Amino acid sequence: MPILKIVLDTNCLLRSISRRSDYTIVLNKLYENAYELFLTNDILLEYEEKIEEFFSAETSELIPIRH
Numbered sequence: 325m326p327i328l329k330i331v332l333d334t335n336c337l338l339r340s341i342s343r344r345s346d347y348t349i350v351l352n353k354l355y356e357n358a359y360e361l362f363l364t365n366d367i368l369l370e371y372e373e374k375i376e377e378f379f380s381a382e383t384s385e386l387i388p389i390r391h
Contacts, residue, residue, distance in 0.1 A: 327357075327358075327359060327360050328358070328359040328360070329359065329360045329362055330359050330360070330361060330362065331361075331362050331363075331367070332350070332354075332361060334367075334370050334371060334374050336350060337350070337351075337371055337374075337375075337387075338374060338375065338378055341375070341379065341383065341387065351387075371384075371387075372384050375387060
């Protein structure tokens with residue numbers, strides 16, 4: 325079966341960051357290469373901005389989404 329190719333909505337990413345979240349599986353599956361994440365520079369900048377807004381700059385640096 326071909327690997328799933330996705331664009332991850334910023335809100336979905338934000339919900340998946342906490343290990344206590346029901347949505348943490350989203351990031352776990354990304355780390356396991358269960359799907360291929362498609363990004364643009366604009367999307368990466370939005371991810372970074374929103375993670376820093378809701379969490380911290382340190383958290384933003386810990387999320388290994390940059391390729």
